[in-house]
Amino acid sequence: MSKQMSHLDNIPSTPGKFKMEKSAYVHHRLRWHSSLAKLTFWSFMFMGMILIFFFRSPSSNPLPQDPSRRSLRTYNWGGPAWEKRVRSSARIRSRNGISVLVTGAAGFVGTHVSAALKRRGDGVLGLDNFNDYYDPSLKRSRQAFLERSGVFIVEGDINDSALLRKLFEVVAFTHVMHLAAQAGVRYAMENPGSYVHSNIAGFVSLLEICKSANPQPAIVWASSSSVYGLNTKVAFSEKDRTDQPASLYAATKKAGEEIAHTYNHIYGLSLTGLRFFTVYGPWGRPDMAYFFFTRDILKGKSIPIFEAANHGTVARDFTYIDDIVKGCLGALDTSEKSTGSGGKKKGAAQLRVYNLGNTWPVPVSDLVSILERLLKVNAKRKVMKLPRNGDVPFTHANISLAQRELGYKPTTDLQSGLKKFVRWYLNYYSGGKKAAG
Numbered sequence: 001m002s003k004q005m006s007h008l009d010n011i012p013s014t015p016g017k018f019k020m021e022k023s024a025y026v027h028h029r030l031r032w033h034s035s036l037a038k039l040t041f042w043s044f045m046f047m048g049m050i051l052i053f054f055f056r057s058p059s060s061n062p063l064p065q066d067p068s069r070r071s072l073r074t075y076n077w078g079g080p081a082w083e084k085r086v087r088s089s090a091r092i093r094s095r096n097g098i099s100v101l102v103t104g105a106a107g108f109v110g111t112h113v114s115a116a117l118k119r120r121g122d123g124v125l126g127l128d129n130f131n132d133y134y135d136p137s138l139k140r141s142r143q144a145f146l147e148r149s150g151v152f153i154v155e156g157d158i159n160d161s162a163l164l165r166k167l168f169e170v171v172a173f174t175h176v177m178h179l180a181a182q183a184g185v186r187y188a189m190e191n192p193g194s195y196v197h198s199n200i201a202g203f204v205s206l207l208e209i210c211k212s213a214n215p216q217p218a219i220v221w222a223s224s225s226s227v228y229g230l231n232t233k234v235a236f237s238e239k240d241r242t243d244q245p246a247s248l249y250a251a252t253k254k255a256g257e258e259i260a261h262t263y264n265h266i267y268g269l270s271l272t273g274l275r276f277f278t279v280y281g282p283w284g285r286p287d288m289a290y291f292f293f294t295r296d297i298l299k300g301k302s303i304p305i306f307e308a309a310n311h312g313t314v315a316r317d318f319t320y321i322d323d324i325v326k327g328c329l330g331a332l333d334t335s336e337k338s339t340g341s342g343g344k345k346k347g348a349a350q351l352r353v354y355n356l357g358n359t360w361p362v363p364v365s366d367l368v369s370i371l372e373r374l375l376k377v378n379a380k381r382k383v384m385k386l387p388r389n390g391d392v393p394f395t396h397a398n399i400s401l402a403q404r405e406l407g408y409k410p411t412t413d414l415q416s417g418l419k420k421f422v423r424w425y426l427n428y429y430s431g432g433k434k435a436a437g
């Protein structure tokens with residue numbers, strides 16, 4: 001160790017305690033060394049902070065975390081083998097069958113609708129971008145489940161016009177079931193761009209291709225109960241106002257309804273929007289309350305139960321997936337043909353919107369009680385005020401229009417539907433991932 005260093009060793013850590021009897025020279029040298037050490041130390045700290053900032057900065061992150069940039073991802077598609085799979089999956093195998101492009105096929109509703117169409121002999125081709133809004137492995141399991149039923153899911157984004165054009169070149173789809181979307185009411189505050197990207201830009205991109213397709217397909221697509229927003233008139237009817245969305249999610253779905261009107265008006269596309277009311281069931285979405293409540297009750301974690309102002313009840317018209325599937329098939333089967341061709345309208349075309357709910361709102365606290373009974377575990381309930389993040393206090397569907405025109409008739413109450421969900425959940429997460437379905 002050098003002499004100078006040994007001097008430094010004598011420097012007390014607390015200023016003001018230095019022994020004043022040392023010579024002025026020594027004192028000066030020590031002060032100089034002390035400043036040098038401090039300077040070196042702070043230089044390193046400064047450099048370190050810059051490096052940390054640089055590596056954590058989103059703009060320098062090579063992997064886009066923002067789903068609104070998902071279109072930057074490249075997918076492999078094309079080639080004779082790929083086209084053969086596309087054709088085979090979309091081939092109609094029953095008399096009077098239809099050929100349907102299902103967007104969002106690896107999603108919750110998309111999986112069930114695709115499987116149901118395939119079961120009755122319709123041609124079905126799936127399209128999904130497998131984004132990571134929630135655990136993509138669940139989407140992969142749904143894909144494997146559909147694969148076993150003969151449904152091929154093309155990996156790609158609805159914003160990829162070249163891919164969509166190619167799909168319509170390979171198959172003359174009679175229908176499109178458009179379920180690809182950025183879902184979730186609360187996440188819209190975290191990532192608004194992803195809602196615009198999928199629910200508005202993506203929808204327009206799809207409609208652009210559909211309007212130019214020959215023949216034009218009829219389109220059925222997922223709107224949402226959330227379009228009723230701050231509407232207080234119950235039960236929600238299609239005639240009620242939908243101009244007060246409470247979340248950006250709701251606003252993009254409402255925008256979708258207006259965009260549908262435009263494409264119907266200008267190009268003669270047949271368009272049917274379905275306002276789904278809090279759909280639940282096996283293969284569901286892990287971001288939804290019934291799903292993560294189940295997970296957290298089993299883990300012994302507390303679950304936040306929202307309540308409205310003045311301890312008011314928060315309730316949802318929870319609708320079981322099988323009922324929703326029947327509504328979707330009813331909408332496809334009653335769709336009239338689009339009237340345009342080559343991008344030109346030839347006459348008036350069908351434009352519809354329907355509520356698909358259960359007509360039986362259930363308080364969220366009752367949902368938790370049902371889960372407790374089914375799981376045989378008491379929940380750690382943490383009641384809290386409904387956050388101001390887009391949630392609405394209640395939903396309640398009037399379904400008479402869908403009943404009359406689509407033959408829609410929900411038959412599953414929340415207790416029976418959750419029983420089926422819990423059975424699936426326990427099977428799926430106890431290692432039976434392949435068999436679950």
Ligand SMILES: O=C(O)[C@H]1O[C@H](OP(=O)(O)OP(=O)(O)OC[C@H]2O[C@@H](n3ccc(=O)[nH]c3=O)[C@H](O)[C@@H]2O)[C@H](O)[C@@H](O)[C@H]1O
Pocket residue numbers: 183184185223224225226276277278279287288289290304305306314315316364391392393
């Ligand atoms: O009908 C729709 O169009 C929408 O339905 C669904 O939205 P929501 O009805 O809000 O479902 P979901 O999040 O399961 O919350 C259920 C209940 O639990 C309450 N809730 C929620 C979270 C929580 O921590 N605590 C709580 O009490 C919460 O206040 C609510 O009362 C879809 O996610 C959405 O994509 C869209 O399709």
